[in-house]
Amino acid sequence: MFGLTVRDHMMIAHSFNGEVFGPAQKLHGATYVVDVTFERHQLDEDDLIVDIGLASEVLKDILSEFNMKNLDEIPELAGRNTTTEFMARMVFDRVARAIHEGRLGETGRGIASLKVTLSESHIAWASYHAGI
Amino acid sequence: MFGLTVRDHMMIAHSFNGEVFGPAQKLHGATYVVDVTFERHQLDEDDLIVDIGLASEVLKDILSEFNMKNLDEIPELAGRNTTTEFMARMVFDRVARAIHEGRLGETGRGIASLKVTLSESHIAWASYHAGI
Amino acid sequence: MFGLTVRDHMMIAHSFNGEVFGPAQKLHGATYVVDVTFERHQLDEDDLIVDIGLASEVLKDILSEFNMKNLDEIPELAGRNTTTEFMARMVFDRVARAIHEGRLGETGRGIASLKVTLSESHIAWASYHAGI
Amino acid sequence: MFGLTVRDHMMIAHSFNGEVFGPAQKLHGATYVVDVTFERHQLDEDDLIVDIGLASEVLKDILSEFNMKNLDEIPELAGRNTTTEFMARMVFDRVARAIHEGRLGETGRGIASLKVTLSESHIAWASYHAGI
Amino acid sequence: MFGLTVRDHMMIAHSFNGEVFGPAQKLHGATYVVDVTFERHQLDEDDLIVDIGLASEVLKDILSEFNMKNLDEIPELAGRNTTTEFMARMVFDRVARAIHEGRLGETGRGIASLKVTLSESHIAWASYHAGI
Amino acid sequence: MFGLTVRDHMMIAHSFNGEVFGPAQKLHGATYVVDVTFERHQLDEDDLIVDIGLASEVLKDILSEFNMKNLDEIPELAGRNTTTEFMARMVFDRVARAIHEGRLGETGRGIASLKVTLSESHIAWASYHAGI
Numbered sequence: 001m002f003g004l005t006v007r008d009h010m011m012i013a014h015s016f017n018g019e020v021f022g023p024a025q026k027l028h029g030a031t032y033v034v035d036v037t038f039e040r041h042q043l044d045e046d047d048l049i050v051d052i053g054l055a056s057e058v059l060k061d062i063l064s065e066f067n068m069k070n071l072d073e074i075p076e077l078a079g080r081n082t083t084t085e086f087m088a089r090m091v092f093d094r095v096a097r098a099i100h101e102g103r104l105g106e107t108g109r110g111i112a113s114l115k116v117t118l119s120e121s122h123i124a125w126a127s128y129h130a131g132i
Numbered sequence: 133m134f135g136l137t138v139r140d141h142m143m144i145a146h147s148f149n150g151e152v153f154g155p156a157q158k159l160h161g162a163t164y165v166v167d168v169t170f171e172r173h174q175l176d177e178d179d180l181i182v183d184i185g186l187a188s189e190v191l192k193d194i195l196s197e198f199n200m201k202n203l204d205e206i207p208e209l210a211g212r213n214t215t216t217e218f219m220a221r222m223v224f225d226r227v228a229r230a231i232h233e234g235r236l237g238e239t240g241r242g243i244a245s246l247k248v249t250l251s252e253s254h255i256a257w258a259s260y261h262a263g264i
Numbered sequence: 265m266f267g268l269t270v271r272d273h274m275m276i277a278h279s280f281n282g283e284v285f286g287p288a289q290k291l292h293g294a295t296y297v298v299d300v301t302f303e304r305h306q307l308d309e310d311d312l313i314v315d316i317g318l319a320s321e322v323l324k325d326i327l328s329e330f331n332m333k334n335l336d337e338i339p340e341l342a343g344r345n346t347t348t349e350f351m352a353r354m355v356f357d358r359v360a361r362a363i364h365e366g367r368l369g370e371t372g373r374g375i376a377s378l379k380v381t382l383s384e385s386h387i388a389w390a391s392y393h394a395g396i
Numbered sequence: 397m398f399g400l401t402v403r404d405h406m407m408i409a410h411s412f413n414g415e416v417f418g419p420a421q422k423l424h425g426a427t428y429v430v431d432v433t434f435e436r437h438q439l440d441e442d443d444l445i446v447d448i449g450l451a452s453e454v455l456k457d458i459l460s461e462f463n464m465k466n467l468d469e470i471p472e473l474a475g476r477n478t479t480t481e482f483m484a485r486m487v488f489d490r491v492a493r494a495i496h497e498g499r500l501g502e503t504g505r506g507i508a509s510l511k512v513t514l515s516e517s518h519i520a521w522a523s524y525h526a527g528i
Numbered sequence: 529m530f531g532l533t534v535r536d537h538m539m540i541a542h543s544f545n546g547e548v549f550g551p552a553q554k555l556h557g558a559t560y561v562v563d564v565t566f567e568r569h570q571l572d573e574d575d576l577i578v579d580i581g582l583a584s585e586v587l588k589d590i591l592s593e594f595n596m597k598n599l600d601e602i603p604e605l606a607g608r609n610t611t612t613e614f615m616a617r618m619v620f621d622r623v624a625r626a627i628h629e630g631r632l633g634e635t636g637r638g639i640a641s642l643k644v645t646l647s648e649s650h651i652a653w654a655s656y657h658a659g660i
Numbered sequence: 661m662f663g664l665t666v667r668d669h670m671m672i673a674h675s676f677n678g679e680v681f682g683p684a685q686k687l688h689g690a691t692y693v694v695d696v697t698f699e700r701h702q703l704d705e706d707d708l709i710v711d712i713g714l715a716s717e718v719l720k721d722i723l724s725e726f727n728m729k730n731l732d733e734i735p736e737l738a739g740r741n742t743t744t745e746f747m748a749r750m751v752f753d754r755v756a757r758a759i760h761e762g763r764l765g766e767t768g769r770g771i772a773s774l775k776v777t778l779s780e781s782h783i784a785w786a787s788y789h790a791g792i
Binding site: 141144146158162165201202254 | 667674684688780783
């Protein structure tokens, strides 16, 4: 399996619901360094997994939905805890949709699976990895 | 698959047996930066893989068995070479046991697999990855 | 000059005032990975710059004033923009005060200068470096 | 599964063919930081995945075929785009061959699979992962 | 002293003249991860060292002079060895000029010194640090 | 000021004397990732700070005095605590001596100062920086 990863980041505010979160129940924030890995079984005819420039643009566009925002105020996320693992899934879903819509080009449709990793600090990160 | 990783470290002395080890047959030491990834198929009802605070505490407790010690003097490890890959397995076994004992909470029992990575330097690291 | 650095982090929400900040004028957040370097001209009689365990504890205590908080709600910071560089200075001032109060031990008073670096992402960080 | 990774690097010039590459169609270059992960199901009798010294030597030898070269002038690569993902596969093939030839020792033949990752910058990397 | 660093990168081909360079006398290449630190004694009225968005844009613009190019073909660099340390100086000169021309804004003129670091691999980097 | 840094590492065992060290009074160990920065005011006639190949060789040779050893058994270090900061000074002294002896070449004598940093983990490192 081939994999290509591109990195970007987003800076968000949020709070959590539930005793398990302790002090994180109050409004705080995070920088998420976001790594998206595009996986496919064979390279395309240009010897590429995906057009890296296009992949970076699409990722930046996807992250702009969350970047510089308070996640508590985004209707779609209401009633959920926007944990690092949950947000990895949110980014995954949007990248998968972009591929299906052809936003990563025609050969981008050859992508078989994705892994999205969000690093919240130098000592903790979370990921979601699945076929698309 | 969802994954959450927490990082800690331990500083140990040890020596190896066998010609393949060359100068490492003499007493020397290592810092192991330890990454433990907890994997599960679905998030729990709090949108979590595992309580990250609890996971970090349990990991620190597990590493305290080895940290600031000479591994050559730990009876359980006698007769084995405490290589980076071997120690990854030792940490794996202890984290798996902690999960089975409920030390990562009731929802922690939903964890399906673990990956433990020990980095011995900026140019070498080893891991053990398996279901639990 | 000798230097010893310890690393920790804090996760905060905040917003900025001023057109120069663009979208960062809205409530968002950041993880700050915090590196504090303690500098002195000679090692103490134990061949140390500072007791690293004590230094780590004091740093964690200092960061707890900001960690898991909305900086916009901290009275002392009112009317300021809590930029990465500004917060580096805030942490610097608190570490310097801790040294002067003897919280890093008697030999800790031998520290001549400090550098505090806050990394806000993989592509941006800020620091404050001065004598104390 | 156990995994052991060793890191080295190579510095190459190359150019690409195809409009998708934009400005990268002109002669430019890259540092590839190369991580090779050796995977096996059980450790050998020395509690090793592979002799790490031998693995590092073999990797350096393999990279010397490309290091400090213009990839456009290597006959075997003619007509291909030497993208990061393509070069990951080139390194993979050579490490696999070295294992089959016994260059990683007799117990090295127990290696089941390899992952080769080439990092081209702090924001992009590619890999190839397969059984051997 | 306050410092703010932004990171970007460039990918170049080049060759060196002189026996000291050994195999690097042939055409090869490098990724340079470029860190520019802006230093000033006091923050501006917005509690900033420099507008980080503007700084990142100016840096990307400066690097575009070299990125995706063969440095051997740039007239201004003729007769010089474009070593990592030499290129750090080239980037330094251009950033300093941009500040003097007001391209980092009016308050950007308060910048006292710059440090430019180019990392060529995980084991080597070079910098130039001076007043402007 | 120009600076060039090369990185290597050593893996050692040691113990400390003094209550301040707590559990580190027992035999344990560390990986030290070692960064040596060579500083000079002007580049040499080849546009170099120092021959990087030579610098790397000399550093590896210097570290071999400590690598894969128990520092408690090295006579020259007897009666001292081989802390990270102390060992940074030990490496500094040896690199400075190598320069004075001409082991970094004739132009290597133009080096004005050195900074040696030893990283003991992902959250702690120490350095010694001085003229030579």
